Amino acid sequence: MELRICHLYPDVLNLYGDRGNVICLEQRLRWRGISVETSGVSIGQPFCPENYDLCFIGGGQDFEQEVLLADLKGEKTQQIKAAIEDGIPFLAICGGYQMLGQSYKTWDGHQFDFIGAVDFYTVGSAQRMIGNYMFTCEDLPGTKIVGFENHSGKTYLGPSVKPMGKVLKGYGNNGEDKTEGVRYQNVFGTYSHGCLLPKNPQLCDYILTVALTRKYGQCQLQPLDDSLENNAHHYMQSRLERQ
């Protein structure tokens, strides 16, 4: 078996440890003897969805986001939309997550149109939502996801999509409606950056299962020794539960 991962804009959307998620996807495949190949697709490079089984897109800084918007005006917007409708799993974090939505309105009233592949929009606010946080995951009943969020954009979901889960501690999408992230087709969008997957190995395996099932019809991942990962997860979960 083999999985081809596309890392979109790896040199631009790489804020704070987002590549940790790619490292995690790769290692958990390799440890099971499944081969994996990751390619970066950056500004000015073509994105051909048929070449990939899984796409990752991370968060970035405002300065670089402007560079990116120009690139998205080209064919990439249509290709990303087509890939999502075709069921290719996407993991999108923070700025990359926002970018899949309809638009971003800055706090001083400027509106930027984004890819519009998923039904949600984001509004900038003066307050930054920063900290360790925890949420449920509707795909994995009973599992709590721990992560770190750092965003000033407030995201509001449209009626045709579902959140990834419910916020237990922290802010989530907007700090108001207790939702966190988005689920649509095989898109997993979340504000939890950096070490999301390494500390939540069940979520990593779930996304891998979705990708492998889509490609090979069925998939049963071998269990791994997750003791170190679970220790890191339990530490943060119990710390947040004490708060």
Place this chain on the structure above:
Amino acid sequence: MRSIFRVAGTSNRNHYIYCVVEESLVVKIGNVWYTNFMKIQVIISVLACKLTRFAIRLLGRGGTDFPGRVALKLCPNLLGFLAKDVTTILVTGTNGKTTTSRMIEQSLLDSGISFFANKSGANLLSGVTAEFAANSTWTGKCRYTHALIESDEAALKQISSYVDAKVIVVTNVFRDQLDRYGEVSHTLENLKIGISHSPNAVLCLNADDSLCTSLADGVQNPVIFYGVNTPVYENRVEELSDAPYCIHCKHEYVYDYVTYGHLGGYRCPNCGYQRPQPSVCVNKILQSDMDGTQVVFQVDDRLEKAKIHLPGGYNIYNACAAMTVGKALGLSVKTVAQSLDHFACGFGRMEKFNLGQAQMRMILIKNPAGCNQVLNFVTDFSQPFIFVVCLNDRAQDGKDVSWIWDVDFEKLVQMGDVLTHLYVSGIRAEDMAVRFLYAGMPREKITVMKDYTQLLKVCTTQENPIYCMPTYTAMLELRGIISKEYGYKNFWE
């Protein structure tokens, strides 16, 4: 009014005038005139500051910030008064502030200049005020002609509005703790405001850092650029660039060479923005080993050999910054170059300890760029060693530990058996263990040991040298235990 004898600063925030009216001092800061009443306020706040500091020391504690906060409560403009006749050198930037300051310190000592420095690392407005108060008489007169002040990047704009700096050094601008400083552009903006308060200061800027050189755009200050004209590592770690796109036109830069991170010989093929020609530079690296680097500096047309007695390519940059400050102050090039061979490194900056039989080097880590440079250094070793990482997530460390995923720890794993064992400690030890596991480190080589006393005990029994990388508050805690148990100085001494 007999005479106005000095007007300093042109920006609104830094505007102060003082004059002598019938032998009594009248001072204007901002739009307010202060008379002798103010002088009494200064005396009271200086005394309060000195007393609190003394009391804290009696308790055996290293609080360096609190006395300053007390003084600022009593007299918010205190720093302006204390610093007004002092020639001040401000050192700021993301990485290398402390080491650069220790190098400058030695060159000032060797040049016979009377000065004090904020050595304890208190680099916010309150800590700097406390340091000035401690080095002034109770009437608020500084005992030294010069002050060497390390300043936090975000605090520069406050400090520089009270201090009329003679020299400002910006070492580099990297992504740092995002929860504290925000994005790189935000840090740059803060630095720009800080510099605007000091229109007379000579700016010493790193020519190899496109973010840093942009600080020279549109300012009237005299600028001296410094840089390294040659790559510094044979085999660099893989790292992300914090500034791949032109700050002016957003096209991708082209590099003639890279030293580390986004530093090197950059130029924009679209708008022509490029690395300025530095007037102080490292022309050649003659030799580098575990104890230091031998380089050839060029200061204008003059060549000068020097031995920097701290290893690591990033310390070549720090040394170059110190040479540049020497030029700005008109010090002898030879004296400054020689001082690089015997300065005392800052606490936790490659500091050496003998723990029983074992030797430990402690290297502070705080962000991916700095941590990658430490790895560039240790991955050159061929002798077996032990590695310790202590990861905390308090405010001063950065509450978000995801940056460890941007560090190329994979490089450490590639060293194989040269790295004999790895200990992870600190509040977020478990996260660090996961990072190493995914970097490919064999599980049996990783030990999680959260208790520092136990960790240091284990260290004393090691035959191989230990390289210990703590984040800031972890370093203070480890340093505290080492002082107590193994007879080293406390960090504030």
